[in-house]
Amino acid sequence: MDKDILSQEEIDLLLKGDSNLEGNLDENFEDDGVITDIERDAIGEIGNISMGTAATTLSTLLNRKVTITTPKVEVTTAGELSNEYPIPFVAVDVKYKEGFEGSNILIIHVDDVKIITDIMMGKEEIDTSRELTEMDLSAISEVMNQMMGSSATSLSEIFSKKIDIEPPKSYEITFSEGRKKLDVLKTSDPIIKVSFRMVVKDLIDSEIMQLIPLEFGQGMVENLMGTPQREVIDSIDRREETKLVEEISSKKMDMATSNGIKQKTARIDKMSENKDEEHVIIKKPEFETFDGSDDVSYNESIDLIGDIPVELTVELGKAIKKISEILEYGPGTVIELDKLVGEPLEIYANGKFIAKGEVVVIDDNFGVRITDIQNRYGH
Known part of the structure; x- marks a missing residue:
């Protein structure tokens, strides 16, 4: 043993x-x-x-x-x-x-x-x-x-x-x-x-x-x-x-700092060149004189820019969530937005707020009826 x-x-x-x-x-x-x-x-x-x-x-x-x-x-x-x-x-x-x-x-x-x-x-x-x-x-x-x-x-x-x-x-x-x-x-x-x-x-x-x-x-x-x-x-x-x-x-x-050094060197060389000059002439600048004229406005047709496309976007609402919450999402998950039922939607043209509206249905398609236009004074 x-x-x-x-x-x-x-x-x-x-x-x-x-x-x-x-x-x-x-x-x-x-x-x-x-x-x-x-x-x-x-x-x-x-x-x-x-x-x-x-x-x-x-x-x-x-x-x-x-x-x-x-x-x-x-x-x-x-x-x-x-x-x-x-x-x-x-x-x-x-x-x-x-x-x-x-x-x-x-x-x-x-x-x-x-x-x-x-x-x-x-x-x-x-x-x-x-x-x-x-x-x-x-x-x-x-x-x-x-x-x-x-x-x-x-x-x-x-x-x-x-x-x-x-x-x-x-x-x-x-x-x-x-x-x-x-x-x-x-x-x-x-x-x-x-x-x-x-x-x-x-x-x-x-x-x-x-x-x-x-x-x-x-x-x-x-x-x-x-x-x-x-x-x-x-x-x-x-x-x-x-x-x-x-x-x-x-x-x-x-x-x-290489670019800065090059710039400083150029300025030093310039100063050295100026130092060798015996006479420096200083004078006031002369500007061309313009006579007063009446303001001219041009009322041309807007047709010139009429074909430029503008992207319209309707914002239904927003929600801010953490990554940990998003990782838990799956089919059937409901995301709550910051808009109340019946509250006007915001309409943007190329990202700029222009109007408010409401959701409508047109032949089985969603649409938006404009209810309020935002003018340039913000009213």
Whole structure:
């Protein structure tokens, strides 16, 4: 009997062995020297610009102030992530279909996804104790589609080429499960982790992560700089490295202000030309004089514009509903309008209110009898 019972030491060894098997050879990974300081700073700046634009989009969707802090760039592995984050999270897989080849993953807390979904559904009370549903995953996929779409637009300006993404896919998953399902996590190669702190006023204050394959991240930097980084490091000193980092940081500002700089330069050149002139002649402007004339009116026929079509619209009534209410509609649903029975309907010509009327039936067709014309004085 005793031989069939495992000791605590044997159990610990089995658990340890399973962990090592899952982490493979990458769980004790050291990131020193995997990427250069230039690559680290460049990736951080790219992430800062793209996520800044994404934060603006999220703020518009939620109608709340959203702040995303300056990113922190690290190099890790799927094995280390499995050990560091054992609990489930929501992974949003974003694949590029134009401009770049590859994909990256955004990691979001499950409760944050529930909060974002409840806000978009117009719920007055946020419930994070409920189970995560397909509705939550669908909502966060659409949110990320909007956010990363605007981010791709910003990257298009930085890299001077069109960049576009496929519709993102969301999963509730752990890192251990993700190593079998998500391309970015299937490898034991190093992964670039870009961490941001996301704050949504009074609701969310947590960390989101962007996981980028090492080759993909280095490729972006080389694309931006125009020269493979390993060759640059061999031929420049530290001062030149710092200069390149400053050029990357100022690239966004240069694009936004290039027109203003050109205008200022033109004005400076103009001032320099004027400075060389010895004499400047100043005189009052001369204007042509017109004799007074009687007002002339033309009573031409309106036939010239008589054939121009005008769209007449009759408004039966209005109703304002929340998205959550509209989603519950189906065949047979009755929508209550703001008009009372027998109350005059409003008639518009090309969107301008011109008259009031009442509904009539003419040979089985609806019609409107005009009861009151709105004149130009509003009576």
